[in-house]
Amino acid sequence: MSIMDTALRDALRALKLSGMLETLDARLAQAHGGELGHLEFLQTLCQDEITRRDTVAFQRRLLRAKFEQQVTLEEFDFAASPKLPAAQIRDLAALRWLHTGESVILFGPVGVGKTHVAQALGHLAIRQGAGVRFAKTSRVLADLAGGHADRTWDRRLRELVRPDVLILDDFAMRQLTAAQADDLYELVSERQGRSLILTSNRAPSDWYPLFPNPVVAESLLDRLINTSHQVIMNGPSYRPNKRPRAGGTDKTNKPSIK
Structure with a gap:
C-alpha cells in the first residue's frame, strides 16, 4: 500500500x-x-x-417502527383469498395517501391479513424515507394512561405524534373508558395532517357505541373516517394454511397473518 x-x-x-x-x-x-x-x-x-x-x-x-414482523406486499398471497380487494390494496401501495396526509382503515374478520397489509404499507413508507411506528391500540392507550400517572403524558403523546405514519393495530376491539376516549381524541387531533393506518375487526360504523361520550365519538370518528381510505377485507381465515403440519414445521415458512 x-x-x-x-x-x-x-x-x-x-x-x-x-x-x-x-x-x-x-x-x-x-x-x-x-x-x-x-x-x-x-x-x-x-x-x-x-x-x-x-x-x-x-x-x-x-x-x-417496532413491527411485529417485517413483511411486504410482495409476500402476501392474494390467491389464498380471492375475495380480498387486491386492486385497491395495490393502489394503496402507491402511497398517495401518505403524501396527502390521509389515513387507511383496514377492517374485516379475524385472520384475513389486515395486520400483514398494514405492516407491509408501513414497510413501503419506510422505503420512501418516512418514519413509521406500529403498535397495538391497547398498548398505546395503556402507555398514555401511564403518562397521566407519572406526569409524562405530553412526552408520550409527542412520541406518537412524531412518525409520518402511525399504525394502530386491533383498533376498536372493546368498549373505551372516558379517559381512553379522551386520549384517542387528543392523539388523532394532534396527528391531523399525518397518516394513520388502523386495523379493526369492526366496521367503522360500529365504532361509535364504543365511546362513552357521543360528542367525543362524533368529533373524533367523523374526522377520522371522512379522511380515510376504507378497505373491506373479507374472506376465509388465512391462518389454517399457515399452521405447522403434524410431525414437522410449516414448510411455507411464511409469517402468520391477521
Missing part, C-alpha cells in the same frame, strides 16, 4: 466516510485497470457512500 493510499484511508476514516472506505480497494482496482476515469472514480466512491448511508438510515427507521 502506497503512502498516498494510506493517507486517503486515514482521511476517509477521519471524515467518517466508511462507505467509501469499504469499497476503496475495488474502486482503485477499477481505476488502475482503466475502467474508471478520475471523475468517474470520485463519482462512484461518492455513490458508494450515499448507498451506505441510505441503507443505515433505512435499517434505523425499520428498527424504530
Whole structure:
C-alpha cells in the first residue's frame, strides 16, 4: 500500500466516510485497470457512500417502527383469498395517501391479513424515507394512561405524534373508558395532517357505541373516517394454511397473518 493510499484511508476514516472506505480497494482496482476515469472514480466512491448511508438510515427507521414482523406486499398471497380487494390494496401501495396526509382503515374478520397489509404499507413508507411506528391500540392507550400517572403524558403523546405514519393495530376491539376516549381524541387531533393506518375487526360504523361520550365519538370518528381510505377485507381465515403440519414445521415458512 502506497503512502498516498494510506493517507486517503486515514482521511476517509477521519471524515467518517466508511462507505467509501469499504469499497476503496475495488474502486482503485477499477481505476488502475482503466475502467474508471478520475471523475468517474470520485463519482462512484461518492455513490458508494450515499448507498451506505441510505441503507443505515433505512435499517434505523425499520428498527424504530417496532413491527411485529417485517413483511411486504410482495409476500402476501392474494390467491389464498380471492375475495380480498387486491386492486385497491395495490393502489394503496402507491402511497398517495401518505403524501396527502390521509389515513387507511383496514377492517374485516379475524385472520384475513389486515395486520400483514398494514405492516407491509408501513414497510413501503419506510422505503420512501418516512418514519413509521406500529403498535397495538391497547398498548398505546395503556402507555398514555401511564403518562397521566407519572406526569409524562405530553412526552408520550409527542412520541406518537412524531412518525409520518402511525399504525394502530386491533383498533376498536372493546368498549373505551372516558379517559381512553379522551386520549384517542387528543392523539388523532394532534396527528391531523399525518397518516394513520388502523386495523379493526369492526366496521367503522360500529365504532361509535364504543365511546362513552357521543360528542367525543362524533368529533373524533367523523374526522377520522371522512379522511380515510376504507378497505373491506373479507374472506376465509388465512391462518389454517399457515399452521405447522403434524410431525414437522410449516414448510411455507411464511409469517402468520391477521
